[in-house]
Amino acid sequence: xxxxxxxxxxxxxxxxxxxxxxxxxxxxxxxxxxxxxxxxxxxxxxxxxxxxxxxxxxxxxxxxxxxxxxxxxxxxxxxxxxxxxxxxxxxxxxxxxxxxxxxxxxxxxxxxxxxxxxxxxxxxxxxxxxxxxxxxxxxxxxxxxxxxxxxxxxxxxxxxxxxxxxxxxxxxxxxxxxxxxxxxxxxxxxxxxxxxxxxxxxxxxxxxxxxxxxxxxxxxxxxxxxxxxxxxxxxxxxxxxxxxxxxxxxxxxxxxxxxxxxxxxxxxxxxxxxxxxxxxxxxxxxxxxxxxxxxxxxxxxxxxxxxxxxxxxxxxxxxxxxxxxxxxxxxxxxxxxxxxxxxxxxxxxxxxxxxxxxxxxxxxxxxxxxxxxxxxxxxxxxxxxxxxxxxxxxxxxxxxxxxxxxxxxxxxxxxxxxxxxxxxxxxxxxxxxxxxxxxxxxxxxxxxxxxxxxxxxxxxxxxxxxxxxxxxxxxxxxxxxxxxxxxxxxxxxxxxxxxxxxxxxxxxxxxxxxxxxxxxxxxxxxxxxxxxxxxxxxxxxxxxxxxxxxxxxxxxxxxxxxxxxxxxxxxxxxxx
Amino acid sequence: xxxxxxxxxxxxxxxxxxxxxxxxxxxxxxxxxxxxxxxxxxxxxxxxxxxxxxxxxxxxxxxxxxxxxxxxxxxxxxxxxxxxxxxxxxxxxxxxxxxxxxxxxxxxxxxxxxxxxxxxxxxxxxxxxxxxxxxxxxxxxxxxxxxxxxxxxxxxxxxxxxxxxxxxxxxxxxxxxxxxxxxxxxxxxxxxxxxxx
Ligand code: FES
Numbered sequence: 001x002x003x004x005x006x007x008x009x010x011x012x013x014x015x016x017x018x019x020x021x022x023x024x025x026x027x028x029x030x031x032x033x034x035x036x037x038x039x040x041x042x043x044x045x046x047x048x049x050x051x052x053x054x055x056x057x058x059x060x061x062x063x064x065x066x067x068x069x070x071x072x073x074x075x076x077x078x079x080x081x082x083x084x085x086x087x088x089x090x091x092x093x094x095x096x097x098x099x100x101x102x103x104x105x106x107x108x109x110x111x112x113x114x115x116x117x118x119x120x121x122x123x124x125x126x127x128x129x130x131x132x133x134x135x136x137x138x139x140x141x142x143x144x145x146x147x148x149x150x151x152x153x154x155x156x157x158x159x160x161x162x163x164x165x166x167x168x169x170x171x172x173x174x175x176x177x178x179x180x181x182x183x184x185x186x187x188x189x190x191x192x193x194x195x196x197x198x199x200x201x202x203x204x205x206x207x208x209x210x211x212x213x214x215x216x217x218x219x220x221x222x223x224x225x226x227x228x229x230x231x232x233x234x235x236x237x238x239x240x241x242x243x244x245x246x247x248x249x250x251x252x253x254x255x256x257x258x259x260x261x262x263x264x265x266x267x268x269x270x271x272x273x274x275x276x277x278x279x280x281x282x283x284x285x286x287x288x289x290x291x292x293x294x295x296x297x298x299x300x301x302x303x304x305x306x307x308x309x310x311x312x313x314x315x316x317x318x319x320x321x322x323x324x325x326x327x328x329x330x331x332x333x334x335x336x337x338x339x340x341x342x343x344x345x346x347x348x349x350x351x352x353x354x355x356x357x358x359x360x361x362x363x364x365x366x367x368x369x370x371x372x373x374x375x376x377x378x379x380x381x382x383x384x385x386x387x388x389x390x391x392x393x394x395x396x397x398x399x400x401x402x403x404x405x406x407x408x409x410x411x412x413x414x415x416x417x418x419x420x421x422x423x424x425x426x427x428x429x430x431x432x433x434x435x436x437x438x439x440x441x442x443x444x445x446x447x448x449x450x451x452x453x454x455x456x457x458x459x460x461x462x463x464x465x466x467x468x469x470x471x472x473x474x475x476x477x478x479x480x481x482x483x484x485x486x487x488x489x490x491x492x493x494x495x496x497x498x499x500x501x502x503x504x505x506x507x508x509x510x511x512x513x514x515x516x517x518x519x520x521x522x523x524x525x526x527x528x529x530x531x532x533x534x535x536x537x538x539x540x541x542x543x544x545x546x547x548x549x550x551x552x553x554x555x556x557x558x559x560x561x562x563x564x565x566x567x568x569x570x571x572x573x574x575x576x
Numbered sequence: 577x578x579x580x581x582x583x584x585x586x587x588x589x590x591x592x593x594x595x596x597x598x599x600x601x602x603x604x605x606x607x608x609x610x611x612x613x614x615x616x617x618x619x620x621x622x623x624x625x626x627x628x629x630x631x632x633x634x635x636x637x638x639x640x641x642x643x644x645x646x647x648x649x650x651x652x653x654x655x656x657x658x659x660x661x662x663x664x665x666x667x668x669x670x671x672x673x674x675x676x677x678x679x680x681x682x683x684x685x686x687x688x689x690x691x692x693x694x695x696x697x698x699x700x701x702x703x704x705x706x707x708x709x710x711x712x713x714x715x716x717x718x719x720x721x722x723x724x725x726x727x728x729x730x731x732x733x734x735x736x737x738x739x740x741x742x743x744x745x746x747x748x749x750x751x752x753x754x755x756x757x758x759x760x761x762x763x764x765x766x767x768x769x770x771x772x773x
Contacts, residue, residue, distance in 0.1 A: 083742070083770070084701070126768040127665045130701040131723055432704075439722035440707040542724070545740055549725040553712045565740065 025117030027108065027160040031094040033140040035187050039253050044527030046092045047140050049182045050399060051524070054315035055250035055259075057401035058483045059525035063532035064574055065486030069501045069511045073575045075533060076114030080107065080567035086539025088137035088182065089480075089522035090569060091145075095529075096159070099537065099569050100135040100182070104149045107569075108162060111535075112528040114571065118162035124151050128173055129431070131198060134542050136248065136522075137182030139190060141210045146190045148179035154192055154208055166213035170194070175430045176201060182248045186258065186288045189216060193245030197263045197308065200434035203243035205260050205284070207291060217291035221245055221262045221279050229278035237273040240428055242266030243280040247310040247397055252326075255344060257294060258286040259315070259328065263308035267436025269379045269423030270304030277302055281309045283328065283340075285347065297340055297347035299332050300371050304379045305360070306391040306435075307333040313340065314402050314409070320350065320462045329461055331355055331400050331411045333393030336364070336371060339461050353464055355457060356394035356415045357447065360387050381423040381436075390419030390444050392547060396478065398493065399522065403483040406504050408467055410481045410489050411457040416450035417476075417547075419443050444550035453551075456481070456491055458507060468507030474559055476551070478544035480522035490534060492519020495548055495563050499523070499536060499570065515570055518563045520544045531573055539567030615663030617767070618652035618748055622759040624693070625653045625660060627668060633660065636671065636757045638689055646708035647672035647719065647730075649696060652759055666767045668696040669748050670705055670719060671757065678731045686749040686764070691757060693748035694719065694734045695767045700726050700741040702769035712738045719745070742770050 031037075033047060041047050043060040050057040064072065080086065084102035090111075091098045097111040104122030109115065124130075130150045138157075139146040144165060147155045152173040156165040170192065171177035176199025184191040189207045197203065203221040208214060221243035223229035230238055242265045249260035265273055265280040282298040299309045309332055318327035318339060328340040328347060335358035339351040349369025354361065362372045377387040392414065400411045421437040428434050435442075446453070454477025458467040472494055479493025487504040497518050501511040518540030525534055540563045552561040624636045627649040636650055647670040652661045661667045676690040683692055696704045703723035711718045711727055718737060719728045726739030734745035746765035751758050 084740075127697075128702050128769065129665075129704070130769065131703065133701040433706075438707075440709065440720060442722075541740065546724055549712070549739060 025108065025161065027096055027117050030096060030143055030160050032142045033093060034142070038185065045094065046089060046524040046526050049089065049137060049184070049248040050250070053251040053253060055312055056314050056316065056404070057399055057481060058403055060485045061525045061527055061532045062485040063527070064484065064488065064525070064534060066488060066503055066510060068574050069486070069488055071575045072501070072511055072513070072534065072572045075571045075573040077571070078107070078109060078114050078116070078569040080105070080537070080539065080569065082539070082567050083541065083565040084539065085134040085520045085541030085544065086537035086567040087134045087520050087522065087542070088537060089524045090535040090537065091138055091140065092524065092526040093140060097535070098138050098145055100137050100147060101539070101567055102133045102135060102541070104135065104147065106138055106145070106147055106157065106162065108159070109569070111526060111533070120147070120157055120162045122149055122155070124149070125173070130178070132180050132195065132542050134180050136180055139183035139185040141185045141188060141190070144210065146183045146185065146210070148181055148183055148192045150178045150180065152177045152179055154179070154183065154190060154213065156210070156213060168208055168213035168215070170206060175199070176432070179246070181246050184248050184251065184258070185210065186251055189288060191249065191258070191288070193247070193249070193260060195244050195246035197242040197244035197266055198433050198435060199431065200240040200242070200266050200428045201244060202239055202241060203245050203262065205245050205249070205286065205291065207288070219286060219291035219293060221284065223278065232276040232278045234274045240266060241273055241277060241280065244308070245310060247312065249286070250312040250315055251288070252315055252342070256288060258288050259312045260284045260286055261310040261312045263310045264306045265303040267434055268304060268306050268421070269381050269436045270302040271380045272423070272425060272436055273302070275302060281307060281334070283309070283313055283330065283347065285342070295346050297349070297369070299330070299336070299338065300334050305334070305387060307393050309333055311397055311399060313338070314400070315342070316402050316461065318461050319407070327461070329402065329409055331395050331409070331413070333396060334360070334371070335389050335394035336361065337459060351464060355411060355459065355466070356389055356413050356455070358388055358394070379421060379423050381425055384420060384422045386418060386420030386445070388418035388447065389414065390417040391442065392417065392444070392543060396543060398478055398520070399480040401481040401483040401489065403504055405485055405487065407460065407462065408458040408504065409461055410483055411459060412477045412479060412481050412491060412493055413455045413457050414453055414476050415455045416447040416453055418445045418447055420445070444547060446551070446554055453477070454494060456489070456502065456507070458504075470502060470507050470509065476544065476547045478547065479519050482523040482525065484525050490523040490536070492521065492523070492536060492538065493544070494518070495559070497538070497563065499538070513572070516564070516568045517566055518544060533571050533573050535569065535571045537567055537569050540565055611659045611663070613654055613657060613659045614661050615667070616661055617667060617763060618661065618669070618759045619654065620759055620761055621655065621753070622652035622661070623655050624650040624669070624671060624757045624759065627651050637755060638691060638752050638757055641671065641673035641691055643673050643675055643690065645673070666695070666697060668704070669693045670696050671750070672708070672730055674731055680732050682733045683731060686747055686760070688750040688752045688757065688760070691750055692730050693750045694728070694730065695746040695748065695763060697768055698723065698726055698741055699743045699745060699769060700724055700739070705745070
């Protein structure tokens with residue numbers, strides 16, 4: 001063997017035995033996640049979808065604040081290698097970050113350095129029809145993590161190695177069943193909800209044993225024959241009535257109640273499914289042990305607009321009219337900002353008002369909280385009906401945030417968008433779209449005279465007043481909001497690829513940074529070794545992209561369609 | 577289908593399109609899935625049959641398609657065994673008749689009397705192509721996937737002309753044999769959606 005041959009062969013051997021620098025894994029030090037840690041997470045961690053069970057999307061960290069946010073710079077970045085909408089919050093547990101991407105990948109990273117520990121790649125079936133190719137994050141329990149997939153499985157991975165521990169089929173993806181949410185973990189139960197309202201499914205929430213993936217309970221969001229609420233459906237409509245539940249719920253550990261949002265009725269035109277249609281477009285209060293429905297509140301009856309109310313309401317102590325009560329706050333897709341009161345056996349309407357322009361509602365019945373519909377703007381069969389806001393609503397799934405410091409709610413809203421479609425009855429074919437209209441007939445129209453589209457709004461739920469808003473003249477706002485104790489509000493969501501920080505009290509824009517793609521992901525705050533970081537995934541796609549395409553093709557708007565795809569995890573820290 | 581009048585023909589195609597848009601192809605029954613060859617990709621000399629509408633299952637003849645009319649959705653069928661290859665949604669195709677003068681060279685080489693065939697599966701996230709209409713940018717009619725607004729130009733080998741789809745639709749070479757539309761070769765290009773990373 002010549003010297004050169006020897007060098008070459010030893011190089012090959014070393015690359016096989018020790019992959020060059022790319023992987024640091026497996027993870028050696030990992031802190032198991034317990035019920036107590038989820039109930040009271042350390043300020044430096046982000047282990048649930050919205051950090052805490054109350055869904056507020058608030059971090060108590062204040063090292064990065066209004067005085068130094070201007071010095072925020074990238075600490076590290078990591079390319080996921082995946083395109084499409086990167087919607088998940090980077091989940092952080094004592095220095096370890098887990099990032100979920102579209103196409104069912106999970107990447108474990110050192111949260112301080114960005115070094116990769118391991119990566120899980122799900123092999124999705126070739127014939128999968130991914131209407132929403134995305135994933136909203138992984139749930140943590142003990143030393144495992146849980147991923148819900150678009151081919152309708154829940155998978156448990158070893159947090160230290162990424163090895164698959166169990167893989168449970170939820171339903172059949174060929175029937176239009178799929179999952180995009182981050183599982184909610186409550187006391188060793190992995191709880192997920194079905195997507196697929198566009199395919200004529202009957203929605204449900206289902207819980208699995210975190211240890212072995214065994215199904216513990218499954219609660220349908222549309223009651224079957226003989227169950228209370230079934231009388232709000234006609235004939236067999238309940239069997240295919242929609243009510244998908246594709247976002248993570250929130251949880252009140254004191255009363256052991258999960259609050260889970262339920263989506264639209266199917267197909268869209270309301271006259272195809274007469275009745276109030278429980279529990280579509282509602283929030284359900286569920287018992288985590290049995291899945292039993294304790295109570296509910298329906299945001300609007302006989303949904304006809306595709307107004308999925310899947311985001312769970314935030315649990316907030318509201319000060320209003322001289323009293324403090326345990327509130328539920330929900331800026332609805334139906335354009336109404338809801339303030340509700342959560343009681344052990346009921347959810348009571350307190351107040352509601354439109355937070356963006358709507359021509360659908362004439363008011364709200366004060367006793368019941370039922371919105372009063374203007375029939376001229378309610379889609380029906382055989383006729384073109386237009387309505388405001390568009391079917392993406394005043395706010396779609398991207399989350400609002402609440403700061404207990406300012407007591408304001410920060411809403412990623414879209415103003416001046418209307419929509420419409422012509423209702424058409426068609427036979428249901430499992431696995432194929434079943435909307436009650438031609439998909440290409442769905443319109444997004446800009447209101448005439450519109451000066452802007454996206455609006456980051458700050459509302460005081462105590463007074464019902466809008467405290468400030470920041471308007472985006474050339475973009476929708478389609479990204480989740482996070483608030484911090486540094487009096488900062490972070491959000492991406494615009495088509496100019498910016499990530500921004502606003503003053504939580506005044507709405508002043510304090511900092512912005514252009515990123516690789518557009519941000520539809522959820523910002524998080526965390527701390528490692530005494531340094532605070534802000535992290536977000538930039539990776540444009542899915543509905544933000546669809547709205548963008550619709551905007552571009554409206555000549556009066558004149559926007560360019562120039563948002564590139566491709567995911568990158570961005571992590572920022574204050575420059576020292 | 578015995579030489580329907582133009583009017584009837586048009587109605588059939590429109591009906592087929594309307595069904596395609598909403599309900600798409602009926603899902604294969606279990607028995608059909610089990611038939612040997614039903615999940616094989618289209619094979620040379622397969623005939624094409626209507627996937628939906630009043631004439632679902634009937635062999636498509638060149639005269640069933642007219643320039644300027646929307647595409648029809650079709651399944652390949654083994655003429656020897658009569659097995660319709662609907663065991664996998666990856667086998668379904670769209671066929672449309674175009675003005676041969678508008679086709680680029682590659683497309684013309686795979687066409688039969690201006691009729692071109694492509695996989696129905698959008699290369700973005702796997703939705704079916706369901707619409708035929710004016711391009712978002714331009715005047716020509718194109719194949720559309722309305723899930724996320726991707727558009728493909730069937731005259732140019734189904735290249736992406738709008739939207740997030742990363743690559744062209746797989747093309748199915750066609751021929752006319754014994755008065756029927758037949759498959760002249762296997763798919764050119766990858767059938768199915770992109771997979772990440
Ligand atoms: S699946 Fe066709 S555009 Fe997304």
